[in-house]
Amino acid sequence: MGKALLGLAGAAVALAVGAGGAVAQDKLKVGFVYVGPISDHGYSYQHDQGRLQLEKELGDKVTTTYVENVPEGADAERVIDQLAAQGHKLIFTTSFGFMNPTLKVAQRYPDVKFEHATGYKRSANLATYSARFYEGRTIVGEIVGKMTKSNVIGYVASFPIPEVVSGINAMTLAMRKVNPKAEVRVVWVNSWYDPPKEAEAAKALLDQGADVIVQHTDSPAPIQAAEERGLWAVGQSSDMTRFGPKAHLTAIVDDWGGYYVDRTKKVLAGGWKSEDTWGGIKDGMLHLAPYNPAIPADVVAMADKTKADIVSGARHPFAGPIKDQSGKEVIPAGKHATDEQILKMDYFVEGVVGKLPK
Amino acid sequence: MSEFAVFLGPVLAAMLTAATPLLFAALGELVVEKSGVLNLGVEGMMLAGAVIGFMVAASTGSSTLGFIAAAVAGLVMGALFGVLTLGLLANQVATGLALTLFGVGLSALVGQGWVGRPIADVPELRIPGLTDLPVIGPALFGQDALVYLGLAMVPAVHWFLFSTRAGLVLRAVGENHAAAHALGYKVARIRFLAVLFGGAMSGIAGAYLSLDYTPMWAENMTAGRGWIALALVVFATWKPGRVLLGAWLFGGVTIAQLHVQGHGFAVPAQLLSMLPYLATILVLVAISRDVARIRLNAPACLGKVFHPDG
Numbered sequence: 001m002g003k004a005l006l007g008l009a010g011a012a013v014a015l016a017v018g019a020g021g022a023v024a025q026d027k028l029k030v031g032f033v034y035v036g037p038i039s040d041h042g043y044s045y046q047h048d049q050g051r052l053q054l055e056k057e058l059g060d061k062v063t064t065t066y067v068e069n070v071p072e073g074a075d076a077e078r079v080i081d082q083l084a085a086q087g088h089k090l091i092f093t094t095s096f097g098f099m100n101p102t103l104k105v106a107q108r109y110p111d112v113k114f115e116h117a118t119g120y121k122r123s124a125n126l127a128t129y130s131a132r133f134y135e136g137r138t139i140v141g142e143i144v145g146k147m148t149k150s151n152v153i154g155y156v157a158s159f160p161i162p163e164v165v166s167g168i169n170a171m172t173l174a175m176r177k178v179n180p181k182a183e184v185r186v187v188w189v190n191s192w193y194d195p196p197k198e199a200e201a202a203k204a205l206l207d208q209g210a211d212v213i214v215q216h217t218d219s220p221a222p223i224q225a226a227e228e229r230g231l232w233a234v235g236q237s238s239d240m241t242r243f244g245p246k247a248h249l250t251a252i253v254d255d256w257g258g259y260y261v262d263r264t265k266k267v268l269a270g271g272w273k274s275e276d277t278w279g280g281i282k283d284g285m286l287h288l289a290p291y292n293p294a295i296p297a298d299v300v301a302m303a304d305k306t307k308a309d310i311v312s313g314a315r316h317p318f319a320g321p322i323k324d325q326s327g328k329e330v331i332p333a334g335k336h337a338t339d340e341q342i343l344k345m346d347y348f349v350e351g352v353v354g355k356l357p358k
Numbered sequence: 359m360s361e362f363a364v365f366l367g368p369v370l371a372a373m374l375t376a377a378t379p380l381l382f383a384a385l386g387e388l389v390v391e392k393s394g395v396l397n398l399g400v401e402g403m404m405l406a407g408a409v410i411g412f413m414v415a416a417s418t419g420s421s422t423l424g425f426i427a428a429a430v431a432g433l434v435m436g437a438l439f440g441v442l443t444l445g446l447l448a449n450q451v452a453t454g455l456a457l458t459l460f461g462v463g464l465s466a467l468v469g470q471g472w473v474g475r476p477i478a479d480v481p482e483l484r485i486p487g488l489t490d491l492p493v494i495g496p497a498l499f500g501q502d503a504l505v506y507l508g509l510a511m512v513p514a515v516h517w518f519l520f521s522t523r524a525g526l527v528l529r530a531v532g533e534n535h536a537a538a539h540a541l542g543y544k545v546a547r548i549r550f551l552a553v554l555f556g557g558a559m560s561g562i563a564g565a566y567l568s569l570d571y572t573p574m575w576a577e578n579m580t581a582g583r584g585w586i587a588l589a590l591v592v593f594a595t596w597k598p599g600r601v602l603l604g605a606w607l608f609g610g611v612t613i614a615q616l617h618v619q620g621h622g623f624a625v626p627a628q629l630l631s632m633l634p635y636l637a638t639i640l641v642l643v644a645i646s647r648d649v650a651r652i653r654l655n656a657p658a659c660l661g662k663v664f665h666p667d668g
């Protein structure tokens with residue numbers, strides 16, 4: 001992939017030189033729309049880190065603009081439209097709820113390229129991209145399965161959508177492989193970002209005997225709750241070590257920079273196509289934050305092996321046999337869940353306590 | 359020890375902490391409304407307190423200074439509201455809403471560089487023997503100082519309103535500002551002081567969230583708790599004791615729904631989150647049926663602009 005990128009960069013440079021002075025003056029304007037503040041130190045922060053990487057690598061050819069704290073809804077359409085009207089030729093909208101507004105604006109500006117994160121609607125000038133977050137959850141599952149003493153893992157979850165459900169399942173499957181006695185308790189806070197509520201949920205789970213808190217919400221509040229009790233936690237979206245230096249086992253870190261650079265180069269070179277990208281650890285779209293030194297060496301070795309196996313394809317996070325909560329086999333032995341099955345996952349696997357809200 | 363007691367102990371302890379910010383904000387607003395002023399800016403004043411309290415505590419390392427600064431920040435926001443509505447006779451509802459919107463934006467701007475900075479938690483009290491009591495121990499004897507201060511404010515506010523001369527004057531101003539004015543009381547000044555008190559209490563409520571509950575600053579971190587406090591005052595029919603009950607109920611439901619989920623009971627979380635508001639509507643319906651009762655408790659001049667000449 002690195003060589004391909006170099007080739008593209010070369011093409012882009014050739015194009016820029018070929019087109020002469022006009023291109024050198026008119027840099028490509030790239031816009032970003034974030035759902036949260038870039039200071040959330042989680043999801044939106046990581047997207048902005050990607051934007052900064054783009055500026056660093058292609059700063060001589062592009063200028064970037066970002067709009068943060070954009071609510072999902074009517075406002076989003078206005079913001080995206082404004083970016084397009086201001087002459088941005090490539091616009092990344094980074095939250096699921098921006099899907100329909102992005103599609104509408106894309107229809108109005110056929111010569112502008114749009115990229116929407118975590119959605120599924122595409123058109124000639126609207127591509128989609130997301131990361132296989134569940135791959136990270138598999139590695140996390142093995143670590144927490146080994147670290148727990150109470151055999152109760154608390155999971156602070158946002159919304160019961162397939163992305164979150166598949167994360168819970170991937171972690172539970174890997175955890176049960178190394179520790180069949182452990183169980184996962186899930187609390188839904190129905191928000192992506194509500195620090196007090198996330199803290200309350202984490203405390204409720206700790207009160208119920210959980211000694212590791214895993215979260216699929218964006219604030220570091222659950223890490224702080226675990227740190228206060230002297231127990232463990234796993235961060236979300238970015239490295240949250242400083243909110244709980246002792247508690248922070250690792251974190252699933254989103255890494256969008258490579259993708260943003262790659263796609264921008266394609267626009268510069270004129271080879272951009274609308275497509276769907278669903279990248280994993282192999283593609284560099286996510287990685288794990290440095291492991292807590294308190295994790296024993298054999299557990300680290302196991303996590304590293306699992307990571308290597310996922311990258312090589314030797315291990316699939318949803319390899320059968322998989323049974324749902326009622327004991328019914330959903331994925332038979334010898335098979336693994338297809339991408340479509342993962343994207344539509346609407347059941348909990350064995351080992352998760354509690355019903356999935358429908 | 360039964361399964362239920364294991365469930366109940368942590369819920370009780372968490373309920374008291376969840377109720378504390380509601381209690382501070384609602385008691386402050388209760389005094390404001392008793393003086394005849396409706397300040398809908400509680401949320402904005404809480405956010406101002408949360409961000410200023412956090413900044414001061416993070417810079418000085420002292421949470422006590424943080425709380426004092428938060429009270430001052432809330433007080434300044436209250437003073438702004440007072441100048442506009444009592445001095446310039448602006449509409450109270452519109453000004454209060456504006457104060458909330460202003461507080462949301464201002465706190466986000468001021469706190470920009472402070473997001474994601476961790477600070478030390480306020481330590482909890484430990485009373486050997488008592489804190490270790492089963493079920494009620496952690497709830498009653500293992501909290502931080504602000505929880506006890508909040509509880510102490512309930513009888514204090516009640517005593518002030520119903521057993522002191524100043525409280526009587528404040529209530530008189532809220533019931534009939536024209537008559538109070540005719541008797542020579544300075545209506546605007548008394549109301550201004552009440553608004554300042556409400557602001558300071560809201561500021562402390564906000565700082566409780568940013569210094570203690572979740573020791574961090576995040577934009578809009580009050581997440582609607584100011585509005586719950588406003589609903590709580592009506593729910594309590596303007597009585598301090600009932601504010602405490604309401605705060606426990608509202609806080610308890612929030613906490614209980616999370617605990618219930620963790621235990622795997624199939625209760626829709628959204629239904630439980632809705633319950634406090636449903637209860638407020640029911641109380642409103644109940645007290646509205648009996649006109650005499652609501653007249654007894656609701657300040658008659660609530661939200662009315664006072665002008666000495668007419």
